[in-house]
Each structure stands twice: as structure tokens, then as C-alpha cells.
Amino acid sequence: MIKNSYKFLFFMSMMIGTMIAISSTSWFSIWMGLEINLLSFIPLMMSPKNLFSSESSLKYFLTQALASSIFLFSIILLYLFLNLKFNLVYYNFMLISSTMMLKSGTAPFHFWFPSVMEGLSWYSNLILMTWQKIAPLMILSYCLSLNLLIVIIIFSMLFGSLGGINQTSLRKLMAFSSINHLGWMMGGMMNSENLWFMYFLFYCFLNFSIVYLFNNFKLFNINQTFKMFNSNKFMNISLFLLLLSLGGLPPFLGFMPKWLIIELMVSNNMFLVLSFMLVMTLITLYFYLRIAYSALLLNHTTMNWTFKINLYSKNLKWMMAINFLSLTGLFMINLFYFFI
Structure with a gap:
């Protein structure tokens, strides 16, 4: 019998809800898919080992229920305006856009996002930062x-x-990092139909790599990163290079989608917005470097205790291969285009 088979059921239901929402031709079907997705993700957030998960799941439910009710109200207004031929459809679409931003945790509707992530496990946070953003975006x-x-x-x-x-x-840092990356996705969405989704795929790949390492070493605060030195310095440096890749520092793989968005925004003469985005991204690189501080220092303090971690497990070897791909992927893509 499958262990925690109810989680598998709700996970499949969550995926089906997202697929219904993004493939529907009717606004009511989209609303129904979003509700299936919401009600399926709530049980996945709950964990008997984590006392804060119930609080986070309640905050998430109330926020998403508010967004869903406003979205349903917007749909009714949209049909009403279309039938009565009122010239207010533009403002109604702005209301629908605002509800989707509330669902995805985009600023200034981000008030719930960091506090919800703080009370969840790393894998629940991974779903919240990646899969749960597909349908709203x-x-x-x-x-x-x-x-x-x-x-x-x-x-x-x-x-x-x-x-x-x-x-x-670290969970709140990843939450604010996700909000920053949503700004880049909006920039890609404004200039191209498919570029934002490509950026999202790169973001999901890097997020998965980082969350796996955070969960494997049980890291939740910045000061806990010192304990990785006692287990494996290679994995430690690999984690921090992954964080720099997530921040979009060249020549890592995370720089490639930012590079494409920058090219499109320059070609569309959006210099002022682009300059602001680049300056703010430098600030995110600053707090990534704060996490990497212990790895970059030559003289540092080490803990007196060690942690027993199986460094030769098959999963960790696969993870090291994924890390290598994320660090050198930009070089491989450039070589591919060079030989073509």
C-alpha cells in the first residue's frame, strides 16, 4: 500500500485543477479549475510534524478564497457589461488581473506570501513558488x-x-526572491507571449535544485549554513553558486532568460523600467551573497559538532549532476548556437 496515498490523490487533483484552468475556454471553467487546485493544495500543506503548517494553510485559504470570490464577481460583471454593451470591460479586466496577482503573490498583493511560506516545509514551498503560479500567470x-x-x-x-x-x-528570503522574479516574468509577459514562460521554466529548475539542498541539509536560517562545512564543502559551494545563478549573475544559467528579457525591453525602448529592474536585481544579489558569505570567507568559524549525512546516496549524486548543469548550462547553450 502506498504510504500517504491521500497526498498522491490530492497532488494529482491539484495538477488536474491547474490543467482545467489553463485550458478552459470559459471564465467559469477557469474559476472552477482554480478552486479545485486550491482545495487540493490545502491538505498537502498540512503536516503533523510542523505546528505552523495549520496557521499557514489557514492564511493561504482565506487569501485565495478572497481572490476567488473577487474573481467570480469580476466574471459576473464581465458578462453583464458585454450583454448591456457598457464600455467598462477594460476596467473589469484590470480587476481580473488584480485577483490573479493576489493569487500568485505579486506585489503589492504579496502581504500573505512570506508569512505563509515561513510555516511550510520546503517541498510545500516549492509547489507554492512554482506550480501554484502557473494558472494565475x-x-x-x-x-x-x-x-x-x-x-x-x-x-x-x-x-x-x-x-x-x-x-x-531562508524561507522568507526565497519568498521575496520569488516576488522579485515575478517582476521579471511580468517584464517578459509585456514584451513576448512565450518569453515569460521560458523564464518560469528556468526559475522552476533552479528553485528545485536549491530547495532540494535546503531540505537535505535541513537549513531554515542563514546561521545554519555553517554546518554544511562539516559535511561537504563541495555541496556548500555548489549551493551558493546555485543561489547566484538564481539571482541572474552571469555567466550562470539563470542569466540567460534575464538576458533575453533585457534584449526585448531595449528593442522596445523601455530603458527607464529596465534600469530600475536591473538596480533592484543587484539588491537581491546582495542578500544572496549574504547567504554565500560563509563560503566565500577564507577565515571562518566552524561548529564543534558534526552532522551525519549520507553523501554517497543516489539522490545526492543526481543532485550534483543537476547542479553542474545549472552552473554550466549557459556555456552549453552558447556552444550549441555556435556550432549551429
């Missing part, structure tokens, strides 16, 4: 408003960068 791309997107990009880059400066919790 896809629906957001259906009803784009250029002026609203520029405002959201500025807010996301500002709050995502400045919010993580004084944080010592």
Missing part, C-alpha cells in the same frame, strides 16, 4: 494591461528586493 497573460503591468513590475522589484535585506529566514 497564464490567466493574467489573457488580459494584459500595459499601464498596470508597468506599475506591478515596479512594485514587485521594489518589495521583492528591499523586503529580503533584513531577513535571516
Whole structure:
């Protein structure tokens, strides 16, 4: 019998809900898919070993229920405006866009996101940062408003960068990092139909690699990163290089989607917004370097105790291969284009 088979059931139901939402041709079907996704993810958030998971799941449910109710109200108004031929559809699409931003945790609707992530396990956070953003961002791309997107990009880059400066919790740092990356996705969405999704795929790949290592070494705060020195310095340096790749530092793989977005925004003469995005991204690199501080120092303090971690497990070997791919992927892509 499968251990925790109910989790497998809810996980499949969550995926089906997302697929219904992004493949529907009707607004009510989209709303139904979002609700299936929400009600399936709540049991996955709960954990008897984590006392804060119930609080986080309640915050998540209340926020998503508020967004769903506003979204349903917006759908009813949309049908009403179309039938009565009112010229207010543009404002209604802005309301729908705002509800999708609330669901995905985009600034300035991010008030729930860091506190919810703080109470969850790493793998629940991984789902929250990756899979749970697919449907809201896809629906957001259906009803784009250029002026609203520029405002959201500025807010996301500002709050995502400045919010993580004084944080010592790795989960909150990853939450504010996710808000910052959402700003880049909005920038890609504003200039291309498919570029934001490519950026999202790169973001998911790097997030999976980092979350796996955080969960494997049971890291939740910055000061716990010292204990990785007592187990494996190679994995320690690999983790921090992955963080720099997630921050978009060249020549790592995470720089490639940012590079493409920068090229498109330059070609569309969006120099002011792009300059602001680049400056705010430098601040995110600063708090990534705070995590990497212990790895980059030559003289550092080490703990007097050690942690028994199986460094020769098959999963860890696969993870080292994925880390190598994420660190050298940009070189491989450039070589591919060179030989073509």
C-alpha cells in the first residue's frame, strides 16, 4: 500500500485543477479549475510534524478564497457589461488581473506570501513558488494591461528586493526572491507571449535544485549554513553558486532568460523600467551573497559538532549532476548556437 496515498490523490487533483484552468475556454471553467487546485493544495500543506503548517494553510485559504470570490464577481460583471454593451470591460479586466496577482503573490498583493511560506516545509514551498503560479500567470497573460503591468513590475522589484535585506529566514528570503522574479516574468509577459514562460521554466529548475539542498541539509536560517562545512564543502559551494545563478549573475544559467528579457525591453525602448529592474536585481544579489558569505570567507568559524549525512546516496549524486548543469548550462547553450 502506498504510504500517504491521500497526498498522491490530492497532488494529482491539484495538477488536474491547474490543467482545467489553463485550458478552459470559459471564465467559469477557469474559476472552477482554480478552486479545485486550491482545495487540493490545502491538505498537502498540512503536516503533523510542523505546528505552523495549520496557521499557514489557514492564511493561504482565506487569501485565495478572497481572490476567488473577487474573481467570480469580476466574471459576473464581465458578462453583464458585454450583454448591456457598457464600455467598462477594460476596467473589469484590470480587476481580473488584480485577483490573479493576489493569487500568485505579486506585489503589492504579496502581504500573505512570506508569512505563509515561513510555516511550510520546503517541498510545500516549492509547489507554492512554482506550480501554484502557473494558472494565475497564464490567466493574467489573457488580459494584459500595459499601464498596470508597468506599475506591478515596479512594485514587485521594489518589495521583492528591499523586503529580503533584513531577513535571516531562508524561507522568507526565497519568498521575496520569488516576488522579485515575478517582476521579471511580468517584464517578459509585456514584451513576448512565450518569453515569460521560458523564464518560469528556468526559475522552476533552479528553485528545485536549491530547495532540494535546503531540505537535505535541513537549513531554515542563514546561521545554519555553517554546518554544511562539516559535511561537504563541495555541496556548500555548489549551493551558493546555485543561489547566484538564481539571482541572474552571469555567466550562470539563470542569466540567460534575464538576458533575453533585457534584449526585448531595449528593442522596445523601455530603458527607464529596465534600469530600475536591473538596480533592484543587484539588491537581491546582495542578500544572496549574504547567504554565500560563509563560503566565500577564507577565515571562518566552524561548529564543534558534526552532522551525519549520507553523501554517497543516489539522490545526492543526481543532485550534483543537476547542479553542474545549472552552473554550466549557459556555456552549453552558447556552444550549441555556435556550432549551429
